[in-house]
Amino acid sequence: DSGVTQTPKHLITATGQRVTLRCSPRSGDLSVYWYQQSLDQGLQFLIQYYNGEERAKGNILERFSAQQFPDLHSELNLSSLELGDSALYFCASTKGGNSYEQYFGPGTRLTVT
Protein backbone atom coordinates (compact mmCIF):
# COMPACT_ATOMS: atom_id res chain seq x y z
CA ASP A 1 0.00 0.00 0.00
CA SER A 2 1.61 3.24 -1.22
CA GLY A 3 -0.49 5.50 1.02
CA VAL A 4 -2.01 7.24 -2.00
CA THR A 5 -5.76 6.75 -2.35
CA GLN A 6 -7.91 7.23 -5.41
CA THR A 7 -11.66 7.14 -5.79
CA PRO A 8 -13.63 5.76 -7.40
CA LYS A 9 -11.93 2.54 -8.39
CA HIS A 10 -14.11 2.06 -11.45
CA LEU A 11 -16.30 4.47 -13.35
CA ILE A 12 -18.58 3.75 -16.30
CA THR A 13 -20.21 6.65 -18.05
CA ALA A 14 -21.57 7.71 -21.42
CA THR A 15 -20.04 9.89 -24.10
CA GLY A 16 -20.55 13.59 -23.54
CA GLN A 17 -20.68 13.28 -19.77
CA ARG A 18 -18.40 14.80 -17.15
CA VAL A 19 -16.67 12.95 -14.33
CA THR A 20 -14.42 13.84 -11.41
CA LEU A 21 -11.63 11.62 -10.18
CA ARG A 22 -10.25 12.15 -6.71
CA CYS A 23 -6.79 11.59 -5.25
CA SER A 24 -5.45 11.89 -1.72
CA PRO A 25 -1.65 11.98 -1.54
CA ARG A 26 0.49 10.32 1.09
CA SER A 27 0.60 12.13 4.38
CA GLY A 28 3.14 14.93 4.13
CA ASP A 29 3.48 14.84 0.34
CA LEU A 30 3.00 18.20 -1.34
CA SER A 31 3.15 17.21 -5.02
CA VAL A 32 0.44 15.39 -6.93
CA TYR A 33 0.77 14.07 -10.46
CA TRP A 34 -1.92 12.75 -12.79
CA TYR A 35 -1.22 10.15 -15.46
CA GLN A 36 -3.29 8.40 -18.12
CA GLN A 37 -2.69 4.88 -19.33
CA SER A 38 -4.75 3.94 -22.38
CA LEU A 39 -4.96 0.40 -23.71
CA ASP A 40 -1.51 -0.91 -24.64
CA GLN A 41 0.02 2.52 -24.09
CA GLY A 42 2.58 3.64 -21.55
CA LEU A 43 2.15 6.26 -18.88
CA GLN A 44 1.17 9.65 -20.25
CA PHE A 45 1.83 12.54 -17.90
CA LEU A 46 -1.11 14.91 -17.67
CA ILE A 47 -0.47 17.51 -14.99
CA GLN A 48 1.36 18.20 -11.73
CA TYR A 49 0.43 20.30 -8.71
CA TYR A 50 2.68 21.39 -5.88
CA ASN A 51 1.15 22.71 -2.68
CA GLY A 52 -1.96 23.90 -4.43
CA GLU A 53 -0.36 25.41 -7.50
CA GLU A 54 -0.05 24.00 -11.00
CA ARG A 55 3.63 23.15 -11.58
CA ALA A 56 3.78 21.36 -14.93
CA LYS A 57 1.48 20.40 -17.76
CA GLY A 58 1.89 17.43 -20.05
CA ASN A 59 -0.39 16.10 -22.77
CA ILE A 60 -3.59 17.18 -21.08
CA LEU A 61 -6.57 17.89 -23.29
CA GLU A 62 -8.45 21.17 -22.95
CA ARG A 63 -11.53 19.15 -21.94
CA PHE A 64 -9.61 18.01 -18.86
CA SER A 65 -8.79 20.14 -15.85
CA ALA A 66 -7.45 19.57 -12.38
CA GLN A 67 -6.93 21.30 -9.09
CA GLN A 68 -5.27 20.71 -5.75
CA PHE A 69 -7.10 21.84 -2.65
CA PRO A 70 -5.73 23.34 0.59
CA ASP A 71 -5.84 19.92 2.26
CA LEU A 72 -3.64 18.74 -0.67
CA HIS A 73 -6.10 16.30 -2.18
CA SER A 74 -6.53 16.69 -5.91
CA GLU A 75 -9.33 16.25 -8.40
CA LEU A 76 -9.13 15.58 -12.12
CA ASN A 77 -12.17 16.69 -14.07
CA LEU A 78 -12.87 15.13 -17.44
CA SER A 79 -15.66 16.65 -19.53
CA SER A 80 -17.35 16.05 -22.88
CA LEU A 81 -16.10 12.51 -22.61
CA GLU A 82 -15.25 10.55 -25.73
CA LEU A 83 -14.77 6.82 -26.23
CA GLY A 84 -11.03 7.42 -26.50
CA ASP A 85 -10.90 8.78 -22.97
CA SER A 86 -11.44 5.25 -21.65
CA ALA A 87 -8.27 4.54 -19.70
CA LEU A 88 -6.69 3.93 -16.34
CA TYR A 89 -5.97 7.20 -14.56
CA PHE A 90 -3.23 7.17 -11.95
CA CYS A 91 -2.40 9.72 -9.36
CA ALA A 92 1.05 9.83 -7.76
CA SER A 93 2.53 11.92 -4.98
CA THR A 94 5.98 12.96 -3.79
CA LYS A 95 7.17 15.05 -0.92
CA GLY A 96 8.80 17.55 -3.25
CA GLY A 97 9.88 17.70 -6.84
CA ASN A 98 11.04 15.27 -9.46
CA SER A 99 14.21 14.16 -7.68
CA TYR A 100 12.01 12.22 -5.28
CA GLU A 101 10.41 8.86 -6.00
CA GLN A 102 6.74 8.94 -6.88
CA TYR A 103 4.19 6.89 -4.98
CA PHE A 104 1.31 5.75 -7.15
CA GLY A 105 -2.28 5.22 -6.18
CA PRO A 106 -4.27 2.16 -7.32
CA GLY A 107 -5.79 4.04 -10.25
CA THR A 108 -9.30 4.77 -11.46
CA ARG A 109 -10.53 2.71 -14.41
CA LEU A 110 -12.74 4.91 -16.60
CA THR A 111 -14.92 3.31 -19.24
CA VAL A 112 -16.79 5.58 -21.63
CA THR A 113 -19.60 3.86 -23.54
Place this chain on the structure above:
Amino acid sequence: ILNVEQSPQSLHVQEGDSTNFTCSFPSSNFYALHWYRWETAKSPEALFVMTLNGDEKKKGRISATLNTKEGYSYLYIKGSQPEDSATYLCALYSGNYQLIWGAGTKLIIKP
Protein backbone atom coordinates in the same frame (compact mmCIF):
# COMPACT_ATOMS: atom_id res chain seq x y z
CA ILE B 1 12.23 17.34 -27.42
CA LEU B 2 13.81 15.05 -24.85
CA ASN B 3 13.52 11.33 -25.47
CA VAL B 4 14.10 8.45 -23.09
CA GLU B 5 14.63 5.11 -24.76
CA GLN B 6 14.48 1.69 -23.19
CA SER B 7 15.77 -1.51 -24.70
CA PRO B 8 14.84 -4.14 -25.31
CA GLN B 9 11.10 -3.59 -25.58
CA SER B 10 10.48 -7.06 -24.18
CA LEU B 11 12.57 -9.86 -22.81
CA HIS B 12 11.95 -13.53 -22.04
CA VAL B 13 14.30 -14.95 -19.42
CA GLN B 14 14.54 -18.42 -17.93
CA GLU B 15 13.92 -18.62 -14.19
CA GLY B 16 17.22 -18.50 -12.37
CA ASP B 17 19.06 -16.61 -15.11
CA SER B 18 20.32 -13.08 -14.62
CA THR B 19 19.41 -10.29 -16.97
CA ASN B 20 19.83 -6.61 -17.60
CA PHE B 21 18.30 -3.88 -19.70
CA THR B 22 19.04 -0.32 -20.65
CA CYS B 23 17.65 3.16 -20.29
CA SER B 24 19.22 5.79 -22.59
CA PHE B 25 18.72 9.51 -22.21
CA PRO B 26 20.21 12.85 -23.29
CA SER B 27 23.13 13.61 -21.00
CA SER B 28 22.63 17.37 -20.89
CA ASN B 29 20.75 19.00 -18.00
CA PHE B 30 20.63 15.84 -15.93
CA TYR B 31 18.98 16.00 -12.52
CA ALA B 32 17.74 12.50 -11.71
CA LEU B 33 16.94 9.11 -13.22
CA HIS B 34 14.10 7.01 -11.83
CA TRP B 35 13.39 3.27 -12.15
CA TYR B 36 9.96 1.78 -11.49
CA ARG B 37 8.54 -1.73 -11.59
CA TRP B 38 5.00 -2.09 -12.92
CA GLU B 39 3.31 -5.42 -12.43
CA THR B 40 0.20 -6.26 -14.41
CA ALA B 41 -3.00 -5.02 -12.76
CA LYS B 42 -1.03 -3.05 -10.19
CA SER B 43 0.44 0.46 -9.90
CA PRO B 44 4.01 1.42 -10.72
CA GLU B 45 6.30 1.03 -7.74
CA ALA B 46 9.53 2.99 -7.28
CA LEU B 47 12.76 1.01 -7.30
CA PHE B 48 15.48 3.67 -7.38
CA VAL B 49 16.10 7.36 -7.88
CA MET B 50 19.67 8.04 -8.97
CA THR B 51 21.26 11.45 -9.12
CA LEU B 52 25.06 11.10 -9.26
CA ASN B 53 27.25 9.87 -12.09
CA GLY B 54 28.60 6.47 -11.16
CA ASP B 55 25.76 5.84 -8.72
CA GLU B 56 25.04 2.22 -8.04
CA LYS B 57 21.95 1.21 -6.08
CA LYS B 58 20.73 -2.17 -4.93
CA LYS B 59 17.50 -3.60 -3.59
CA GLY B 60 17.63 -7.34 -3.02
CA ARG B 61 18.44 -9.04 -6.33
CA ILE B 62 17.87 -5.86 -8.34
CA SER B 63 20.57 -3.26 -8.88
CA ALA B 64 21.07 -0.26 -11.12
CA THR B 65 24.00 1.78 -12.37
CA LEU B 66 24.11 5.28 -13.79
CA ASN B 67 26.39 6.97 -16.33
CA THR B 68 25.29 10.56 -16.78
CA LYS B 69 28.21 11.50 -19.04
CA GLU B 70 27.22 9.01 -21.72
CA GLY B 71 23.52 9.06 -20.89
CA TYR B 72 22.56 5.55 -19.84
CA SER B 73 21.47 3.48 -16.89
CA TYR B 74 21.42 -0.29 -16.58
CA LEU B 75 19.04 -2.31 -14.46
CA TYR B 76 20.25 -5.76 -13.44
CA ILE B 77 18.23 -8.63 -12.01
CA LYS B 78 20.20 -11.50 -10.54
CA GLY B 79 18.70 -14.99 -10.48
CA SER B 80 15.32 -14.06 -12.01
CA GLN B 81 12.21 -15.32 -10.26
CA PRO B 82 8.62 -15.49 -11.58
CA GLU B 83 7.67 -12.56 -9.33
CA ASP B 84 10.14 -10.38 -11.28
CA SER B 85 7.83 -10.53 -14.29
CA ALA B 86 6.76 -6.92 -14.83
CA THR B 87 7.34 -3.89 -17.00
CA TYR B 88 10.34 -1.87 -15.88
CA LEU B 89 10.10 1.86 -16.54
CA CYS B 90 12.76 4.50 -16.35
CA ALA B 91 12.08 8.22 -16.20
CA LEU B 92 14.40 11.20 -16.59
CA TYR B 93 14.21 14.44 -14.71
CA SER B 94 16.14 17.16 -16.54
CA GLY B 95 14.46 20.20 -15.02
CA ASN B 96 11.29 21.85 -16.32
CA TYR B 97 9.30 20.18 -13.53
CA GLN B 98 8.53 17.07 -15.60
CA LEU B 99 9.60 13.47 -15.67
CA ILE B 100 10.15 12.12 -19.16
CA TRP B 101 9.11 8.46 -19.18
CA GLY B 102 10.48 5.65 -21.28
CA ALA B 103 8.12 3.13 -22.86
CA GLY B 104 9.38 0.35 -20.61
CA THR B 105 10.97 -3.09 -20.91
CA LYS B 106 8.49 -5.93 -20.43
CA LEU B 107 10.21 -8.79 -18.62
CA ILE B 108 8.70 -12.27 -18.68
CA ILE B 109 10.27 -14.97 -16.56
CA LYS B 110 9.77 -18.50 -17.89
CA PRO B 111 9.58 -21.21 -15.21
